[in-house]
Amino acid sequence: MPAFEWNHELPRLSGKQLHLRWLTQQDSTAILNIFGDLEVMKFWSSPPFPDLATASKHIEEIHQLFLARRAFQWGICHHETNEVFGTCTLFDLNVPHRRAEVGIALAQNTWGKGLASEALSILFGFAFDVLNLHRLEADIDPKNERSLRAFKRQGFRTEGYLRERWHHLGKLHDTVFLGLLQREWLKP
Secondary structure, three states, X not given: OOOOOOOXXXXXXXXXXXXXEOOOHHHHHHHHHHHOOHHHHOOOOOOOOOOHHHHHHHHHHHHHHHHOOOEEEEEEEEOOOOOEEEEEEEEEEEOOOOEEEEEEEEOHHHOOOOHHHHHHHHHXXXXXXXXXXXXXXXXXXXXXXXXXXXXXXXXXXXXXXXXXEEEEOOEEEEXXXXXEEHXXXXXX
C-alpha cells in the first residue's frame, strides 16, 4: 500500500456528477440528517443519531480513525453544491492482506437516482487503483434490496449468509456477505 501523502485529511475524489470529500464539523447537520433518519438506519448496525452533538462526535471519530489509518470516510456531494448528502467508507483495512470493508449511506431524498452507484465507483477506484487493495467486502442486510443491487452492479458476489447476526432496534437481523476482487471490478 502506498504511503499516505495527503497527511491529515482524505483527498478529494471526483466522478462525473459527484465528488467525495473530507468531512468537517460544518457537515454536522448533514450527518444528522442522514444518520438520524430511522429509514436510513433501518438496516444499519446502530440506532439513529439522536441529536447534533452525536453527529459532531461522529465526525470527530471519523477524523481519529483516519489519523490511525483504520477507516476512511468521505462525504458524498454534488459538484455544484458541495453539500453532503451521504457518506462512503473504507474500514477495517488489512494492509498485509490488501483488503477492506466498504459501506455507504445516503439521505433518503436521494435514493433511486443512481448516486450510490457513482459514489461506490469512485470509492472502489481509489481502493483498487490508489491503495492497490486486492479485495473489498460488504456486510448487508438481505432485506436491504437497494444496497444489494448497488453493490452487485459493481461486480460484488454473494459469498455467505449469516442468520441473526445483528441485534438492531429490538430485532434480530441476518446478513449477506459480499466480496469483490480487484480483477473482477467492473470499471465504469
